[in-house]
Amino acid sequence: xxxxxxxxxxxxxIVVVAGATVPFLVGFNQYYVLLALQSVIIASIALAWNIIGxxxxxxxxxxxxxxxxxxILATTLMTEYNITPWVGMFLGAGVSATLAFFIGYPLFRFGxxxxxxALSTAALVVILxxxxxxxxxxxxxxxxxxxxxxxxxxxxxxxxxxFSLIILAFVISLNLYISxxxxxxxxxxxxxxxxxAEAVGIDIRKYKLLALMTYASILGFIGYIYIVxxxxxxxxxxxxxxxxxxAIIGIVGGLGSVSGTFxxxxxxxxxxxxxxxxxGGVLPGLHLLLFGVLLITVGILRPEGLSTLTDxxxxxxxxRIWGGAP
Amino acid sequence: xLPSSNLILQSVLDGVFLGFLYSLMALGLSLVFGxxxxxxxxxxxxxxLGSYLVWILANSLRSDPSLMSVITVPLFFTIGAAxxxxxxxxxxxxxxxxxxxxxxxxxxxxxxxxxxxxxxEPRAVQISYLNxxxxxxxxxxxxxxxxxxxxxxxxxxGVHYLLxxxxxxxxxxxxxxxxxIASLMGINVGKIFLLVFGLGISLTGLAASLWMTFxxxxxxxxxxxxxxxxxxxALGGLGGVSGLLASSIxxxxxxxLTMTLVSPSVSLAIPYIVFIIVLWFRPQGLFGKG
Numbered sequence: 001x002x003x004x005x006x007x008x009x010x011x012x013x014i015v016v017v018a019g020a021t022v023p024f025l026v027g028f029n030q031y032y033v034l035l036a037l038q039s040v041i042i043a044s045i046a047l048a049w050n051i052i053g054x055x056x057x058x059x060x061x062x063x064x065x066x067x068x069x070x071x072i073l074a075t076t077l078m079t080e081y082n083i084t085p086w087v088g089m090f091l092g093a094g095v096s097a098t099l100a101f102f103i104g105y106p107l108f109r110f111g112x113x114x115x116x117x118a119l120s121t122a123a124l125v126v127i128l129x130x131x132x133x134x135x136x137x138x139x140x141x142x143x144x145x146x147x148x149x150x151x152x153x154x155x156x157x158x159x160x161x162x163f164s165l166i167i168l169a170f171v172i173s174l175n176l177y178i179s180x181x182x183x184x185x186x187x188x189x190x191x192x193x194x195x196x197a198e199a200v201g202i203d204i205r206k207y208k209l210l211a212l213m214t215y216a217s218i219l220g221f222i223g224y225i226y227i228v229x230x231x232x233x234x235x236x237x238x239x240x241x242x243x244x245x246x247a248i249i250g251i252v253g254g255l256g257s258v259s260g261t262f263x264x265x266x267x268x269x270x271x272x273x274x275x276x277x278x279x280g281g282v283l284p285g286l287h288l289l290l291f292g293v294l295l296i297t298v299g300i301l302r303p304e305g306l307s308t309l310t311d312x313x314x315x316x317x318x319x320r321i322w323g324g325a326p
Numbered sequence: 327x328l329p330s331s332n333l334i335l336q337s338v339l340d341g342v343f344l345g346f347l348y349s350l351m352a353l354g355l356s357l358v359f360g361x362x363x364x365x366x367x368x369x370x371x372x373x374x375l376g377s378y379l380v381w382i383l384a385n386s387l388r389s390d391p392s393l394m395s396v397i398t399v400p401l402f403f404t405i406g407a408a409x410x411x412x413x414x415x416x417x418x419x420x421x422x423x424x425x426x427x428x429x430x431x432x433x434x435x436x437x438x439x440x441x442x443x444x445x446x447e448p449r450a451v452q453i454s455y456l457n458x459x460x461x462x463x464x465x466x467x468x469x470x471x472x473x474x475x476x477x478x479x480x481x482x483x484g485v486h487y488l489l490x491x492x493x494x495x496x497x498x499x500x501x502x503x504x505x506x507i508a509s510l511m512g513i514n515v516g517k518i519f520l521l522v523f524g525l526g527i528s529l530t531g532l533a534a535s536l537w538m539t540f541x542x543x544x545x546x547x548x549x550x551x552x553x554x555x556x557x558x559x560a561l562g563g564l565g566g567v568s569g570l571l572a573s574s575i576x577x578x579x580x581x582x583l584t585m586t587l588v589s590p591s592v593s594l595a596i597p598y599i600v601f602i603i604v605l606w607f608r609p610q611g612l613f614g615k616g
Contacts, residue, residue: 059423106606114422115365116605119556123598126553130595138591240549241437244430251427284445285438285545292434299428300416 008176011314012169015262019165023158033157034229035273040164041226043265046249047171047258048218053247054256055184056211057191058113062103062121063246065128066096066216068237071223072132075233078151078224079143085152085224096220097213104212108205113194122240129238140234143227153228164225171218175258187211188256241288248295254307259314264306336465337586338579343468345578346475349482349571351533352555352562354526356570357485359559361502361522364414365426368433370552372527375436376402376534377543378444384451384538391451391538392473398531406527407520414523415516433548440545448542456539474536479571481532485525486567498522550594554581557601 026032070092077083178184189197253264275287456470489495500508562573
């Protein structure tokens with residue numbers, strides 16, 4: 001049992017330890033720490049997507065519906081009622097999971113899949129976007145400056161970054177755990193062939209719903225951190241383009257591959273920041289255009305994404321650690 | 327205060343006109359999906375691309391946007407054929423998720439290309455020969471909207487005629503029905519696919535010309551048109567021109583009434599909610615056959 005637990009906890013620990021050195025390596029430069037924080041958030045969201053998109057094979061384009069809902073709830077509870085995000089984030093996770101239940105239950109119950117599933121989730125983001133214009137109004141909300149662990153807001157970004165690393169570690173472990181558990185095999189069977197999976201007795205509705213709600217609750221939980229890292233929220237938090245971006249990371253990384261998705265998230269985020277920093281003023285949207293090209297290229301030439309490269313690397317590292325053939 | 331019945335009547339009429347244009351927008355998507363089984367998520371973004379092209383052409387040639395279809399239709403046929411060869415053909419027969427991903431990529435490229443070149447502000451063509459209202463007492467008719475509705479209906483019926491009454495149409499329908507047997511019967515399926523995809527994209531060029539006679543171009547209309555046209559296909563089911571027209575008009579009217587009675591900011595939310603609910607209960611579409 002020990003080897004089994006270490007197999008999904010150890011990689012997460014390695015990521016946390018390696019990640020924790022980043023602020024020291026960049027000399028606590030706040031720009032880089034914030035960039036690291038945003039990368040970790042995007043990687044966590046993309047890895048949560050991997051559960052519904054990668055393992056279960058459902059092209060979900062609604063990630064920022066759940067991030068926005070959970071995040072705005074936790075932020076509003078804090079600013080309006082002084083409720084700590086430690087509670088608010090769990091409530092956000094609960095509300096996002098509930099939304100996922102009400103969306104997913106009928107969709108899976110009535111056998112909506114493939115393109116129709118993708119469209120429904122894309123429509124969900126637009127619906128929340130438009131409804132929130134009516135509810136929140138069309139302006140940006142800035143969070144009043146409060147400080148301390150009670151609010152999970154600090155003068156500098158390091159503490160929040162360390163906190164987000166713990167979330168990332170949790171999401172990585174959860175992914176690895178799922179991929180080696182019964183549920184994971186069920187989900188992959190559903191991805192490969194739904195009819196066959198149902199024929200061998202897998203309750204496909206139940207497991208798809210479970211995957212969707214797990215994904216949504218992680219996103220609802222991260223929402224608060226995402227909004228704090230953006231410093232503001234509004235109806236624009238329900239972002240269709242970003243939701244597609246998350247799916248792009250998942251596909252470019254390789255469906256169902258934890259190392260691939262993680263690597264893709266980091267690479268794309270760094271490329272994005274680099275291009276935005278150097279050409280953003282001249283050519284806004286250039287990085288997204290390139291990611292579109294990348295997605296087309298991966299789809300045509302390498303549907304398995306980065307996973308074959310990163311999996312080989314992970315194997316090598318494992319062999320180093322365990323000192324034998326993996 | 328309740329809106330007057332005149333206002334509602336006016337709104338329904340505008341919705342019907344818009345609905346006819348939507349049917350033209352959805353026609354190409356329906357053809358590509360119905361015949362090739364290709365899930366094109368970039369369809370709306372081609373309409374967006376066309377709208378910008380029409381905006382540039384009409385402003386520089388100082389002419390009506392609808393006349394620009396003479397340029398956009400053949401150009402978009404070529405673009406469609408090129409995209410088919412370069413991007414769609416390699417993923418034919420691959421799993422749907424990869425097909426969707428590739429076309430999502432195309433849409434993403436087009437949308438951000440537009441954002442890069444034209445920024446986010448909406449653009450409209452100033453010159454239009456038909457930009458006036460005719461007062462009919464109870465309602466007034468915007469001539470550009472009326473013309474685009476009539477032309478759309480004409481084209482939709484024309485394509486329907488092409489599919490049902492000509493040899494090419496027969497070959498297309500045979501391919502849609504079973505492409506292996508069609509190819510055994512001597513139909514060049516590769517050519518039919520090229521033709522259908524080219525035709526599908528050229529129809530977006532035409533729809534864009536008509537849209538720009540009264541609408542605006544911005545980088546995000548592609549996403550809205552893309553989803554809306556998919557909603558229309560979901561409601562209409564595949565294969566029937568009457569289902570396509572009926573569901574387009576329903577979507578147009580719902581959208582127009584939402585703008586008048588609720589708020590323009592939720593003009594997409596209501597059709598999408600209807601769409602999701604219809605998907606639950608009638609996965610084959612409102613007008614589709616069981």
